[in-house]
Amino acid sequence: MTNITFHGGVNDIGGNKFLVESKDTKVFMDFGMSFSQEGQFFSQFLGPRTSNSLNDLFELGILPKIKGLYRRDYAKHMDFDGTEDNEIDAVLLTHAHVDHCAYIPYLREDIPIYCSEESKLIMQNFDETGSDQYHTAKQRFQIYENNKGLISRASGDKVAVPRRIETFESGKKFAIDSIDVEPLPVDHSIPGVHAFILHTADGSIGNTADLRFHGRRKDDTEKFVQRCAESDLDVLLCEGTRVDAPPSITEYDVEGRIADIVNNTKGLAIAGYPIRDLDRLLSFYIAAKNTNRDLVIDMKQAYLLKLFNESTNLKGKYPGPTDKNIKIYIQRGSWGLIDKDLDVFTEKQLHADYGLWQREFLDYPNAVDYRDIAKKQNQYIFYCSDFRLQDLIDVKPTEGSTYIRSLTEPFNTEMEIKEDQVKNWFVHFGVLKREDDWHQIHVSGHGDGEQIKYVIDNTNAKSIVPIHTVKDEYHKKWHSNVTSVNQHGTIKV
Numbered sequence: 001m002t003n004i005t006f007h008g009g010v011n012d013i014g015g016n017k018f019l020v021e022s023k024d025t026k027v028f029m030d031f032g033m034s035f036s037q038e039g040q041f042f043s044q045f046l047g048p049r050t051s052n053s054l055n056d057l058f059e060l061g062i063l064p065k066i067k068g069l070y071r072r073d074y075a076k077h078m079d080f081d082g083t084e085d086n087e088i089d090a091v092l093l094t095h096a097h098v099d100h101c102a103y104i105p106y107l108r109e110d111i112p113i114y115c116s117e118e119s120k121l122i123m124q125n126f127d128e129t130g131s132d133q134y135h136t137a138k139q140r141f142q143i144y145e146n147n148k149g150l151i152s153r154a155s156g157d158k159v160a161v162p163r164r165i166e167t168f169e170s171g172k173k174f175a176i177d178s179i180d181v182e183p184l185p186v187d188h189s190i191p192g193v194h195a196f197i198l199h200t201a202d203g204s205i206g207n208t209a210d211l212r213f214h215g216r217r218k219d220d221t222e223k224f225v226q227r228c229a230e231s232d233l234d235v236l237l238c239e240g241t242r243v244d245a246p247p248s249i250t251e252y253d254v255e256g257r258i259a260d261i262v263n264n265t266k267g268l269a270i271a272g273y274p275i276r277d278l279d280r281l282l283s284f285y286i287a288a289k290n291t292n293r294d295l296v297i298d299m300k301q302a303y304l305l306k307l308f309n310e311s312t313n314l315k316g317k318y319p320g321p322t323d324k325n326i327k328i329y330i331q332r333g334s335w336g337l338i339d340k341d342l343d344v345f346t347e348k349q350l351h352a353d354y355g356l357w358q359r360e361f362l363d364y365p366n367a368v369d370y371r372d373i374a375k376k377q378n379q380y381i382f383y384c385s386d387f388r389l390q391d392l393i394d395v396k397p398t399e400g401s402t403y404i405r406s407l408t409e410p411f412n413t414e415m416e417i418k419e420d421q422v423k424n425w426f427v428h429f430g431v432l433k434r435e436d437d438w439h440q441i442h443v444s445g446h447g448d449g450e451q452i453k454y455v456i457d458n459t460n461a462k463s464i465v466p467i468h469t470v471k472d473e474y475h476k477k478w479h480s481n482v483t484s485v486n487q488h489g490t491i492k493v
Contacts (some may be wrong), residue, residue, distance in 0.1 A: 001022075001202060001492060002020065002021065002022040002200045002201070002202040002203065002205075002226075002492070002493040003020070003021045003022075003488070003491070003492055003493070004018055004020050004021075004127075004235070004237075004465075004490065004491050004493065005018070005019040005021070005468075005486065005489070005490045006018055006204065006354050006465075006486075006487060006489055006490075007019060007033075007063075007064040007487065007488055008081065008487065009030070009032070009038075009191075009467045010465075010466070010467055010470055010484075010485045010486065010487060010489070011470060011472075011486065011487065012034050012036055012453075012467060012468075012470065012487075013034075013035075013099075013468055013470060013486075014032060014033070014034055014036075014098050014099025014100070014152065015032050015033060015034025015035075015037060015099055016031075016032050016094070016095075016099065016358055016451065016467065017027065017029075017030060017031050017032065017064070017103075017404075018030065018207070018237065019064075020198060020200075020474035020493070022178055022179050022198075022200040022202065022276075022493075023177075023178040023201060024071035024177065024178065025089050025176060025177040025178045025179050026087060026088050027089055027090050027091070027092060027176055027179055027181075027198075027445070028088060028090070028091045028092070029091075029092045029094065029196060029207055029237075030091070030092070030093060030094055030100040030101065031100075031101065031102075031103045031104050031107065032097070032098065032099045032100035032101055032102055032103060033089055033098050033102035033103055034062065034099065035099065036492070037060075037061075037062050040060075040412070042061075042062050043423055045490075046396075047080055048380075051077065052077075052078065052082075052142075053058070053106075054070060054074045054075070054078060054106055054454065055073075055078040055080075057106075057426055058471065062408075062488075063103065063106070063473055063486065065080075066087065066088075067084050067087065067387075068079065068084045068085060068086055068087030068108075068110065069087060069088050069107065069110060069111075070106050070107060070375055071106060071107065071108055071109070071137055071139075072108065073139045073140050073142075074106065074140070074244065074264050076141075077140070078410065082491040085220060086108055086110055086111060087093065088107075088108075088111050089111075090111065090112045090113070090175055090176045091104065091107065091111060091112055091114065091177050092114050092115075092176075092181060092183075092196055093113055093114065093115035093119055094193060094194055094196070094209035094277075095116075095119055095188060095190055095192060095194070095209060095210065096115070096119040096122040096123050096126075096190060096192070096206065097190055097210070098116075099211075100210075100261050101119075101123065104123075104134055104330050105132060105133040105134060105137065107259075108471070109136075109137040109161045109162070109163045109164070110164065110167050110301075111164070112164040112165075112179070112362055113163060113164065114145035114166045114168055114174075114176075115165065115166075115167060115168070115192070115194075116167060116170070116185075116192035116193075116194055117167045117194045117311060117313055117314060118191040118192020118308075118314065119193075120165050120167055120190075121304070121307040121308060121311065121437040122191070122192070122276055122304065122490060123135060123165075123189065125276070125300070125303060125307060126303045127293070128303070128357050129303055129355075129357055130201075131442055131473065133258075134163070134165075135162065135165060136150055136160050136161060136162050136163060137161045137163060138155070138156075138160050138161075138238040139159040139160075139161055140159070142154035142158070142159045144158070144262075145396050146436060152264075153181055153385065154454065158405070158445070163172065166196065166470060168181075168183045168194075168391045170183060170184065170185045170194065170272050171183070171184060171185075173199075173309065176178065176245045178200070178201060179198050179199070179200055180197055180198070180199040180200075181196060181197075181199075181246045182198075182199065182227070183195075183196055184196070184197065184223065184224045184225070185217065185220040186207070186208070186209055186210075186211040186217075186220050186221045186224050187211060187212050187213065187214075187215040187216070187217040187220050187221045188210045188211060188212060188445045188446075189210075189212075189213065189215065189274065189277045189279065189444070189445025190274075190276055190277055190445070191278050191279070191317075191318075192280075192307075193209055193210060193211070193477075193489070195207055195208050195209040195211065196209070196210060197227065197228065197231050197233070199231075199439070200366060200434055200493065202234075202493045203233075203234030203235070203493045204229050204231050204232060204233050204234055205229070205233070205234065205235050205236075205237070205493060206233045206235070206236040206237065206238075206459065206461060207236075207237045207467075208224075208236065208238050208239045208455060208467075209239070210241070210345050210445055210446055210468065211224070211239065211446070211447055211455070212248075212447040212451060213447060213451050213454075214248045214250040214251065214443060214447075214451075215250070215251045215279060215372045215443070215445075216251050216252075216279050216282070219401065219409045220436035221447075224456050224460055225274070225455055226458075227272070227424055228458075228459035228460070229458060229460045230462075231461055232463065233459060233460070233461035233464065234461070234462050234493050235461060235462065235463045235464070235465060235491070235493055236456075236459055236463070236464050236465070237382075237465050237467045238451045238452065238455060238456060238459075238465070238466060238467065238472060238474065238475060239446065239447075239452070239467055239468040240442075240452055240463075240466050240467070240468065240469030240475060241446035241447075241468050241469055242444055242446045242448050242449070242450050242452075243442075243448075243449045243469060243471050243474035243475070244447060244448065244471050244474065245448040245449060245450060246449070247345075247448050247450055248266065248443055248444060248448050249443050250443065250489060251280075251283060251443055253443070254280070254283050254382050254406065254441055254443050255282075255283040255286050255287055256287075257441050258271075258283060258284060258406075258441060259286075259287040259290045259291055260289045261402060261404055261439055262287055262288070262291040262293065262381060262404075263291055263399065265378075265400065266378060266400030266401075267377045267378060267397060267398045267399060267401035267402070268373070268377035268380060268382055268397045268398065268401040268402075269293065269380070269381045269382065269391075269401070269402055269403065269404065270381075270382050270384050270397065270401065270404070270426075271284050271295075271381050271382065271383050271403075271404050271406065272383075272384060272385065272386060272403070272404070272405045272406060272422070272430065273386065273406040274406075274407060274415040275301060275385060275405060276304060276305070276310070277299060277445075278305075280406055281295075281297070281301065281318070282318060282319070283323065283406075284381055284383070284406075285319055285323075285326070287381070288325060288380075288444065291381075293378075293379055293380055294325050294380055294385070295324070295325060295326055295327070295328050295381050296326075296328075296368065296373065296380050296381065296382045296383055297326060297327070297328060297383050298328075298329050298331065298385065298388065299328060299329070299330070299357075299358050299361050300385055301356055301383065302321040302322075302326075302328045302361055303358075303361075304322045305318060305319065305320055305321045305326075306320070309321070311342070317464065320364070321361075321364070321366075322364065322366060323366075325461060326366060326367075327366050327367075327368045327372075327380065328361050328366055328367050328368065328380070329368055329369070329373070329383070329391075330361065330362060330367050330368065330369045331369075331372075331388060331391060332355030332394065333350075333354050334353060336347060336353075337341055337350045337352045338350070338353075338369050339369075339370075339388075340368070340370065350362070354475070362401075364432050364447065365450060367369075370391065370394035370395050371392075373392075373395050374395055374396060376395065377395075377398050377401065382395065384420055386407075386418070389422065389425045392425055392426075392429055393463065395428065396456070397429050397431050401431050402430075402431060402437065402439065403426050403431050403432065403437070403438070403439065403443060404439045405422075405438065405439060405440050405441070405442070406441050406442050407442055408442060408444070415475075416477045421436065426438075438466065446468075450476070451468050452475075452478075453474075453478050454459055455476065456475065456478045456479050461479075462481065463479075463481040463482070463483060464469050464481065464483070464485060465482070465484075465485055465491065466478045466482065466483045472484045
């Protein structure tokens with residue numbers, strides 16, 4: 001008997017956590033965060049307690065209370081045993097968006113995570129440019145005696161335990177005990193996204209992941225649909241984020257519209273887009289080349305491009321960090337020494353103002369800072385994250401500058417407030433003087449209604465389970481055998 005239990009990702013957009021049990025094999029597909037669930041209880045200034053975070057998430061029903069699944073240091077701390085054997089054979093990760101992967105740091109480090117090389121590198125980028133723990137689990141509650149004979153908390157590399165991250169090859173089947181896994185690439189708004197077909201003793205299960213047909217890799221999605229049709233699927237877990245939406249523009253339309261706006265911009269062209277959406281970065285990069293400008297990216301993006309271009313398999317898919325049309329923006333460090341007199345503040349002190357991963361970029365020939373941008377504003381498309389709007393204070397956009405926002409339009413009150421804050425910054429600097437100055441150009445990572453109907457019609461699955469949606473009535477309209485599942489509900493294959 002094969003069962004699928006939905007510990008997230010149903011009656012919700014995101015938070016996918018699907019447990020497949022077949023014979024003695026137990027596999028999770030994704031282990032992501034639900035923004036809606038967390039948003040019911042937490043905010044920017046109110047989050048799970050560091051040492052008791054797992055207990056907090058259990059109490060609020062955000063994570064399933066399953067022994068043998070979570071880190072033993074946390075489990076022991078909260079008297080949730082922590083000595084039991086590993087109960088889960090693997091996690092199959094569709095992609096590295098946080099609503100699919102954010103809770104991986106809570107998992108036992110000996111549970112293998114199977115993912116694409118792209119997803120592995122994106123998670124590495126999370127870890128090395130921030131404080132996430134996808135590639136290593138930094139064990140808590142470890143102490144040692146320091147050189148003064150006092151007890152100190154162990155941290156950093158002293159407590160880092162590597163996770164098992166296994167990369168698969170697109171289209172090549174592999175086995176996890178009794179389950180055969182077929183990973184198939186699909187088009188989405190982040191590199192390396194894979195849908196899955198699981199072949200079990202009781203039948204075949206398809207999982208669309210997040211997909212669309214209007215990006216740069218729509219052929220991948222077409223091939224996935226075809227392969228599903230060939231596989232005689234017993235059940236298809238089918239996303240439906242935008243089932244009620246009309247047809248979308250394409251990523252190529254975005255690229256062209258950006259170029260049109262930049263061509264009509266006399267000053268600095270400022271860009272906001274998802275930091276790890278490398279297809280969107282590519283759209284701005286191509287638009288920059290076509291308008292005789294350079295694209296200025298931040299160090300986190302530069303680091304991700306560096307990781308991709310160090311990969312034998314991925315090199316050349318995206319511009320490298322030293323590309324002649326790329327500039328790397330060196331933001332002020334915590335001490336703000338970038339423009340200080342180095343006769344007073346030494347070069348060594350300047351480097352110490354940045355993290356280890358950042359320091360390499362300080363010496364890149366294409367590194368720039370606010371002084372370079374301010375002097376020649378009409379030569380650049382300048383990436384400015386919502387989290388680094390303070391950089392505008394240094395750059396000071398001149399008359400004739402513009403802002404192109406290429407991010408999801410707000411769909412709740414919190415996002416509307418955030419967007420208003422962003423607008424305030426650009427109004428302050430005179431970039432926004434009228435409503436028409438706000439250029440919103442975005443294409444979703446998810447298929448619209450027509451596209452999802454096409455998936456349902458052409459995969460020929462015997463039954464459908466709507467996932468990653470709050471509008472399952474559309475799936476029911478398009479297929480005669482649809483099962484809607486509540487959180488923690490189970491179906492049989």
